[in-house]
Amino acid sequence: MKQVQQIHAYLIKTNLVNHTFTVSKLIAFCAVSRLPHSLAYASSVFNRIHSPNYFIFYVLIKGCCDNGDPLESITLYVHMLSCLNELNGISFSLPSVLRACGKLSAIREGQQVFAQVLKTHLLCDPFVSNSVVRMYLELGEIESARRVFDKMPERDLISWNSMLSGYLRAGQIELASRLFEEMPERDLVSCNAMIDGYGKSGSCELAKEVFRMTSEKDVVTWTSMISAYVSNHRPIEALDLFREMLSLGVKPDVPAIVSVLAAIADLGFIEEGKWLHAYICANKMKLSSGFIASALIDMYSKCGYIENAYDIFGRVSHERNIGDWNSMISGLAINGLGQQALEIFLDLERMDIKPDEITFVGLLNAFGHAGLVDEGQFYYKIMQEKYNIVPKLQHYGCLVDLYGRAGYLADALAVIQHMPVEADVLAWKSLLSASVKLSNVVIGEIAALQAIKLDPKDSSSYVLLSNIYAKAGRWDDVSKVRLLMKHRGVRKIPGCSSILIDGKVHQFLVAKDMDLRYNSEIIAKIEQLVSRLKLEGYEPDLSQVLQDVEENSKESLLYLHSEKMALAFGLLNTSKDTPIHIVKNLRICCDCHSFMKLVSKVCRHRIIVRDQNRFHHFDNGSCSCKDYW
Template sequence: MAIPATPSLPINSSIPPLQKCKTIPELQQIHAQIIKTGLIHHSFALSRQSGSGGFDHASSVFHWIQEPNPFAFFAIIKGFADSPIPLMSVTLYSQMLLCLEDLHGLQFSLPSVLKACGKALAYEEGRQIHAQVLKLSLLIDPFVSNSLLRMYLELGETRIARWVFERMPHRDIVSWNSLIVGYFKARETESARKLFEEMPEKDLVSWNSMLDGYVKCGKCDLAVEVFERMDQRDVVSWTTMISGFALNNHPNEAIELFKKMLGLGMRPDVAAIVSVLSAVADLGFVEEGKWIHEYVCRNKISLSFGFLGSALIDMYSKCGYIDNAYHVFRSISKRRRVGDWNSMISGLAIHGLGREALEIFHEMERTEIEHNEITFLGIMTACSHGGLVQEGRFYFTEFREKYHMVPKIQHYGCLIDLLGRAGHVEEAHGIIEEMPMEADVLAWKSLLSASVKHGHLGLGKHAALRAIELAPDDSSCYVLLSNIYAKAGRWADVAKTRLVMKERGVRKIPGCSTIIVDGRTHEFLVGKGMDLRYKEIVLSKLEEVMCRLKLEGYKPDLSQVLLDVEEEEKEGLLSLHSEKLAITFGLINTERGRPIHVVKNLRVCCDCHSFCKMVSFIYGHPIILRDSGRFHRFSNGSCSCNEYW
């Protein structure tokens, strides 16, 4: 249809150019002048406003335009494509096709519309626009063709994307890189590799895309091969590799690569520092973390930048230095973000400092920082590890009713763990039965552990079978079931459970404890894995330690050996637990009074817990032990967990 021409109205010279606006209030003043002078009906003036001042302002202005021109449509379509409601771009695009007689310049809107389809996962709408692109022969435009390619990749349609790619009249390096990224997103790593090798020309983005794709797919070995082939590397290359190692459980490699990066004179970005701090936290040894903290201070990098502050708090907490974490938290002062509060609450939680975590939360409530689901999880974990049953029940209700948060499976899991640890096993089971989603393996394992601890044979067996059903390859489910049978003296059922494990190829994870002495890491694996130079010395020292502890009243807890063997053999097996070996090694190589810091991959048993308390008292060494769930700080014969773990 024919659109009447917009009346020619003079633009008031008193209205300043829109391009000179630096703030939204300035733009709103000009908008008010346009209304006052009657230019509110002038398409050109309003179209210039619709492309300025942010999406919300542009959207409100667009509705005033009686006869929008192509520029106004293009501006608002682009705005909606980048908004939370991208499909409005498609609606406006359809409206534009109906309103405008001359579609010259249509290709300027198509990239935004195609982006909107990909973002909204609007497959059918995208197909229709694809048909129009072909009909109008617009595939020749590289912006349109690349946008069409990216749309199909966003939709996960790699086969159609490849079809588009093969038919593009002009494939530039953006086209090749987009398809590589799309293949990795669909986890088609071999297709990405082949395409990369076929590329006639590669830029740094191409190489970095391969690195990023491989590490996100967990293929760090292939990422290393690509990294070593690169003639040129930028900060993104190094950060990608460091982050990849940290995310894929290669913390030592992440730290070594970070040191190599600094050695070459490259300045790491905050993302690299955050990743290497995460790697240090995984290892659990603080010396590297302190050195990185010093680097941050020396280079005057603000802790409020990115996630740096929360990463430092998390690192110190997971390395057992909660006082250092608290100092970092306080140093951030008024610039704290929600992540900083959450890291501090979670750090106190894993140290069993539940009431201190609640105090931080109450302080957070007095600020303008909004709580989120991670805050909720941190508080529930703090109550669980601190044995704060009434508080846990209260805050679970509080977050739902006062803050209108919908609990997720992780929050229910903390409540189940809290109740189970405290002996409310039937109530914990009731939570599993009543919660609005299916229980996951962690919920059933929490109930299972509580059943073992408090002697609920029937409920424990039920929980074990449900956990095994959900995670048939998880050895801990079978081990806990076996423990229930062993405590009841049902040795035939113990043997049957172990036979099932063998038939299914499920192997028990051996206990492993790690200690750093003089900058070197030493691992102890249930009496094995020791350097032959140390083995005889450690075992001899351990025998001496056990004798001295027995003179002071220590009695091995033979109930922790769930095997049908003689008591003497049980005592021998207990003495070879990995944390005992690591602590003994620490006694040999650490000056009296200095802390012995050990990291264990499994939960510490009751006997080793008693052993650590007595060693800390008799030998005068504080012992910091991080097991799979929390921290234990032993000093002068007592533990920070207050016998609740």
């Protein structure tokens, strides 16, 4: 800027400051250079010009819009109209003014500018017409944007892509798909947008179809497809695609790395996470860029390696964003470390960092998993009174879970009944799970019926209701629930446990009998373990068999739970100094929990189980959850 000021001084000294063309170049440079205070300097020079021309107005209007002052862009445009008699030169400024209207959600002003476009017959100018379409899309006026799009005399690829992106942002996936098929030509922007849109809408196969038909792929194409797999809970395919991307020499960007870390977190296998962490370090990617640190903290936490998460958190101590703090608190929460989560929160407060809504979701979850009811109630008030955060559905859900896990079902139900918004299915299911654990049929029925009403296709609500009836011995009601599921076409999600051995994922489904689907060696190992554990006082918890069968059959059914089979397979294929890491898609049952504790003691083997809700670290006969889950 010092050099700019010297040039300006020379223009004044030589009287060239009154030369319109020369001074316009000075303003143009200052308006678009993004140097500190350059835009203000451009405005200062502009205010001393007696007769600015269209070009000077244009560069200043564009500069204001590009540099975060859209209101000034509109003000300058109005000033230009009042200064200049003819409208012939406004076409240059219109795209920036229309963009400014979109940024400010100024729909009335935007409509007025569009009226000028029609009046001056500038709709045939592709730069102007595309800007009108984008403005209406930015304002959320999808139908208006489409009407302008249909009236355009000529549509170029930018026009089609703008309309396509607008439909996708608005969640209009069917309209976007139809438009995509109608496009006379497509480019990489079109294909990337559709892959991303299909992925976010749950149409992963359609995203895959577009991905495979795209011949020339860039890093955005690969990242969009990886993200589509991750958002649709297909982590193995996301990881496989990432490896394919690397094998073809495509260097991943930060969003790709973050997506793959999320896939590994979903899988829960630390070997893959350590490999990707090593790749990040080898390629000198900064942990503080693009939330890589947050994703690493989240990945290590969800793989049960909270010490590694702490290490990453410590490394970015001087560059932490609120996402890093939130990831650390949430990670401690799912590992049942409520007191440590509170300590992190207190550190955050001491550093004068303002927590957000997500911070308190993580903190309340941590209290819920650790049984810290008083702390949960206290910080729920702090959230509102000190930080002026209005509770949302997630916060009410955390409160319901906090009370439910602690056995205060009446309090949990009262939270739902007095919420200012209608409870979602997660809140009712949380209450239902607590009711099953405490065998409270009355509240369980209320919660189940509400959950089924909100999401009639979710099998878990029917299964939990069936379980609570089974625990109470109401087998007729169990049959009614199963018939209802059959009538509605709802299929129960089978219990599935996964274990990673030598880089390969092995999955075990819950079995109904001693059939040949599973290796006889695994069955023999389970029977051997049961015999050893009974000498240590193990008594199979037959109440966990929620089927109307003979007592002597119940014990056999318990042995075929998926996590027991995964454990047996792990013991057969790992050394004692290697922890056995199991990921289960449902909540671990009480019998399997007791079984794991005793196995860790008798076999002197560390066992880590991540179930649907949290982590269980079994070591020498005890569990990190302290039997509270």
